[in-house]
Amino acid sequence: MSDVLPAELTDAMALDFASHRQRFLEALPSDGIAILFSGRPLLRTADEHYRYAPNHNYYYLTGLDRENQVVVLTRRGSERTATVFIEPVDPLAEAWTGRMMTAEQARALSNIDAIEVLDRWLPFVNRLIESGHYPTVYLDLEHREWDGPPSDAIRFAHRLVEKHPGTPVRNAFPILAEARRIKSAGEIARVAAAIAHTKAGLAALLAHTRPGVREFQLNGHFTGTLLGGGASLAYPPIIAAGGNAAVLHYTTLRDPVQAGDLVLVDAAAAFGYYKADITRTFPADGTFTEAQRAIHDLVGEASHEVIAAMRPGVPHRELQNLTRQVLGRGMKALGYLRDESDVGQYYFHGVSHYLGLDTHDVGEYRELEPGMVLTVEPGLYLKEKGLGVRIEDDILITADGVEVLSDGIPRDARGMEQWMAELRATQS
Numbered sequence: 001m002s003d004v005l006p007a008e009l010t011d012a013m014a015l016d017f018a019s020h021r022q023r024f025l026e027a028l029p030s031d032g033i034a035i036l037f038s039g040r041p042l043l044r045t046a047d048e049h050y051r052y053a054p055n056h057n058y059y060y061l062t063g064l065d066r067e068n069q070v071v072v073l074t075r076r077g078s079e080r081t082a083t084v085f086i087e088p089v090d091p092l093a094e095a096w097t098g099r100m101m102t103a104e105q106a107r108a109l110s111n112i113d114a115i116e117v118l119d120r121w122l123p124f125v126n127r128l129i130e131s132g133h134y135p136t137v138y139l140d141l142e143h144r145e146w147d148g149p150p151s152d153a154i155r156f157a158h159r160l161v162e163k164h165p166g167t168p169v170r171n172a173f174p175i176l177a178e179a180r181r182i183k184s185a186g187e188i189a190r191v192a193a194a195i196a197h198t199k200a201g202l203a204a205l206l207a208h209t210r211p212g213v214r215e216f217q218l219n220g221h222f223t224g225t226l227l228g229g230g231a232s233l234a235y236p237p238i239i240a241a242g243g244n245a246a247v248l249h250y251t252t253l254r255d256p257v258q259a260g261d262l263v264l265v266d267a268a269a270a271f272g273y274y275k276a277d278i279t280r281t282f283p284a285d286g287t288f289t290e291a292q293r294a295i296h297d298l299v300g301e302a303s304h305e306v307i308a309a310m311r312p313g314v315p316h317r318e319l320q321n322l323t324r325q326v327l328g329r330g331m332k333a334l335g336y337l338r339d340e341s342d343v344g345q346y347y348f349h350g351v352s353h354y355l356g357l358d359t360h361d362v363g364e365y366r367e368l369e370p371g372m373v374l375t376v377e378p379g380l381y382l383k384e385k386g387l388g389v390r391i392e393d394d395i396l397i398t399a400d401g402v403e404v405l406s407d408g409i410p411r412d413a414r415g416m417e418q419w420m421a422e423l424r425a426t427q428s
């Protein structure tokens, strides 16, 4: 992987949204209408909203990333249509929040000809349903929290069953999730760009790692490098010194790094809405102690074994079994365990998940297939010793094996020490 940092999407990162729509509509179990919403930012406090993020399934189907849009897709026999509804350009709104998307821009980005004004979408859908040609309505009804605010799709589903009680409403989410499991070359290029930005952020962080620095200062170097390069954060960074690394989702980032600590950094960039997911663990003062190195080597061995086992046809669950075997055997050999099956004391999360538009990307876990992008992230957490080690890489499944997309980021103990020494030399 090259170290060139793209600030803009390149041609290699172009996505074929028409083929995404095609793939989705082909997979619908019956003729019908699919309606997806781009979403709106949630209220954060007072009159302030969270930063808007497009509904990822909407983005996957349209390439559009503005709030308050609707796409209506239809399938009837071999006939397919797509219509996007967007807010009309309002000069007053533009004075507050910037340029709005024009119909021409929406057309160019989505490759959809039919761009309409937002307030026409409900009458449009109404007419389609009343035509009787589209027996089923598909909505993205994914909803993870009992108490969370209902999405636009869920609110619309309620209105729809009131207005058209006989029309079956089905969930489009599993079909979208299935389509998103296999990545195109453009999607893989975006993940690779996110990894390149992550490497740059890690380099800045490592250059400033020394005893006494605080976790939030390291975050400043990491996040500043991402933002300064035109990327964004994939998820809230975990930057955990010493025993904080034993908390899997530690995001407090307040403590000073002490001499002798290991620092675990699980932090990554997003680029063009696609994410990296990378973890590295390294010593505060640049050199692993023998005990730390033994643990780090064992996690590295698990990573190596799992990656070596990955190829098309391998059931995903085997990766977790293999991780437990390698870590259990190793922890017994190091004297931490009497019985290797007790490895759950030190390793208690999954070793691998899909990666894409979402950090924990959607899709059912079955056998590995070419075009999947997955993480491999074994770890060991020794709370009583005040240390945690995780090594996380991003892997593309190819026709006959894998490509380690994050191979350009040093990962073993010696590699981390050398990289730190180089980076810190430039800082003194």
Ligand SMILES: [Mn+2]
Pocket (backbone or CB within 6 Å): 277, 353, 375, 377, 392
């Ligand atoms: Mn991960």
